[in-house]
Amino acid sequence: MRDRSDEELMQAYAQGEIEAFDALYARHRGPLYRYILRQVGDSATANDLYQGSWEKIIGARQRYRASAPFNAWMYRIAHNHVADHFRRSRPGSELQADHHASDNPGPEQALISEQTAARLADAVRGLPAEQRDVLLLRLEAGLDLDAIAAVTGVKRETAKSRLRYAVGKLKTLLGETEAEPAS
Amino acid sequence: MSGNMHKGGPDRSLDQDLESIRTAWQVLHKDEPPELLDQSVRNAARRAVPAGRRSRSLRWLGSLATAAVVVLALAIVIQQDQQGPVPPVPGSDGFRLDDASGAEIRASDAAAVKEKADHTGTVLQRASPAAASESSPPFDGKAAATLLEEQAERDEALLAPEDWVERLMALQQAGRLEELRAELEAFRQAYPGYQLPPGLQE
Numbered sequence: 001m002r003d004r005s006d007e008e009l010m011q012a013y014a015q016g017e018i019e020a021f022d023a024l025y026a027r028h029r030g031p032l033y034r035y036i037l038r039q040v041g042d043s044a045t046a047n048d049l050y051q052g053s054w055e056k057i058i059g060a061r062q063r064y065r066a067s068a069p070f071n072a073w074m075y076r077i078a079h080n081h082v083a084d085h086f087r088r089s090r091p092g093s094e095l096q097a098d099h100h101a102s103d104n105p106g107p108e109q110a111l112i113s114e115q116t117a118a119r120l121a122d123a124v125r126g127l128p129a130e131q132r133d134v135l136l137l138r139l140e141a142g143l144d145l146d147a148i149a150a151v152t153g154v155k156r157e158t159a160k161s162r163l164r165y166a167v168g169k170l171k172t173l174l175g176e177t178e179a180e181p182a183s
Numbered sequence: 184m185s186g187n188m189h190k191g192g193p194d195r196s197l198d199q200d201l202e203s204i205r206t207a208w209q210v211l212h213k214d215e216p217p218e219l220l221d222q223s224v225r226n227a228a229r230r231a232v233p234a235g236r237r238s239r240s241l242r243w244l245g246s247l248a249t250a251a252v253v254v255l256a257l258a259i260v261i262q263q264d265q266q267g268p269v270p271p272v273p274g275s276d277g278f279r280l281d282d283a284s285g286a287e288i289r290a291s292d293a294a295a296v297k298e299k300a301d302h303t304g305t306v307l308q309r310a311s312p313a314a315a316s317e318s319s320p321p322f323d324g325k326a327a328a329t330l331l332e333e334q335a336e337r338d339e340a341l342l343a344p345e346d347w348v349e350r351l352m353a354l355q356q357a358g359r360l361e362e363l364r365a366e367l368e369a370f371r372q373a374y375p376g377y378q379l380p381p382g383l384q385e
Contacts, residue, residue: 021228025228029221030216051223054227139201167197
């Protein structure tokens, strides 16, 4: 099961192989959950959107074609589901503070404090929705610019421009943080 | 950064900037969906797949069980054919004691039934030992065969109906009416459908 690609697993599930779905789900549950959580900011909403995204993925299994990368296909479904949520919700609701930035630094990131990470998360939450979406697709889903453009339904240059703006703001934030004296 | 960004000048610069952000990003707590949510999604995935198409890797198990049942049924049928028909149950319609040889045959049949019952009980216990020992009373083939043997012995002690009628007529002619009534009652219990001669019907 580990040797099979996402595309093969999705096709196998569409043909009724439950074990294929379990393997696929195990691979993507974390990144997809964080992609949604970092956008909406609260766990309850993220849980609803996460479950709804998977239900849409499950419901669309027969329409999936292996010629399309599964990762991009899955994140497009989740992206659209989150976008629908923002359209339905009150203006500004997507800019709630993110309280999920916290601990567990790895040894390689020991120099970066939790405080810095928390500020980074807050800064991501403060980005315009389009820029935040593109950035999360890059950081959490690991998609390249072409896939990000396909997921978000914009041209590659547009996606790149959004990513550049987002990265620029965050880089500025990190630079200011590094310049601050350690407490 | 393991992405497939186009590696032009501006893209390379963007990649480098992303790398520093990614390092900081990895410090963030790796939130994961709650376990209940995982289970809910997995259940939804299972519900979406029709039962007949599930778990192709285990389909052989159902086929094997079906084949085993068919083989067992065939084996029982073939064995029954080899051992001859099961004798009718004493007391049922069509089962009559005709003579002494008939009683011998019934005794041998009872032995055959005992053997078959023992064998059937063994097969059933092998096929489903748990069911045989827990969900239902154990199949006691020996006890059933013993009952049949006792019945055959009782049948063997009875007179044939023609002989018994002759005896009844002798009692009547001898005027031993009390004995006649008692014998008649016993005869009717033993052969309730037998047509008595007109002189004995009163």
